[in-house]
Amino acid sequence: GAGVSQSPRYKVAKRGQDVALRCDPISGHVSLFWYQQALGQGPEFLTYFQNEAQLDKSGLPSDRFFAERPEGSVSTLKIQRTQQEDSAVYLCASSLAGGTSGSQHFGDGTRLSIL
Amino acid sequence: QKEVEQNSGPLSVPEGAIASLNCTYSDRVSQSFFWYRQYSGKSPELIMSIYSNGDKEDGRFTAQLNKASQYVSLLIRDSQPSDSATYLCAVNQGTASKLTFGTGTRLQVTL
Numbered sequence: 001g002a003g004v005s006q007s008p009r010y011k012v013a014k015r016g017q018d019v020a021l022r023c024d025p026i027s028g029h030v031s032l033f034w035y036q037q038a039l040g041q042g043p044e045f046l047t048y049f050q051n052e053a054q055l056d057k058s059g060l061p062s063d064r065f066f067a068e069r070p071e072g073s074v075s076t077l078k079i080q081r082t083q084q085e086d087s088a089v090y091l092c093a094s095s096l097a098g099g100t101s102g103s104q105h106f107g108d109g110t111r112l113s114i115l
Numbered sequence: 116q117k118e119v120e121q122n123s124g125p126l127s128v129p130e131g132a133i134a135s136l137n138c139t140y141s142d143r144v145s146q147s148f149f150w151y152r153q154y155s156g157k158s159p160e161l162i163m164s165i166y167s168n169g170d171k172e173d174g175r176f177t178a179q180l181n182k183a184s185q186y187v188s189l190l191i192r193d194s195q196p197s198d199s200a201t202y203l204c205a206v207n208q209g210t211a212s213k214l215t216f217g218t219g220t221r222l223q224v225t226l
Contacts, residue, residue, distance in 0.1 A: 033212075040218070043216050045213040059213070095212075103161055104149075104161070108158045
């Protein structure tokens, strides 16, 4: 597709449930990023893939958060045993190249609400 | 001290005026700088990137970078009501590929 596609757009889950968020990056983009954006804040980095390799997961807030990109294209962010503080918008971004110069293009995000 | 700082605003400018948005960063080895526009409920949209000191112009937008002062700014000329949004400053720090964002400045362009 033309842009980064994320699904679902909205997800409501009960506390303690597991959720899975999907990101389909721009075709051919090597790098894929996950960010978490709380209301009124800028996006906060979670994790970064270059092709299928997860090169940086320093932003994942706990071991309940897990991300994968097994074939170097689509990525899934999984949150186990969700807590209310996990409520946020989860943004996926992709860039053509790795390194520091690549411009990142964002998807529309998944708005996660934990009840 | 936050790594990337922006005034949260709101910054209110009349239609047709120049809007000036400012951002400072703490990591001297930062290499790449980006401005994103985010409408309420929407995802960030890249509007400018700048990598070297000086000015970079694209249409009504000008990005300015001063690495010695650790300062990056965005000027919007002939501001339009459609420019009303939150503007996020983002920085690539050192060798890291991730972006570090400020909290954003909310811009309101009034008629």
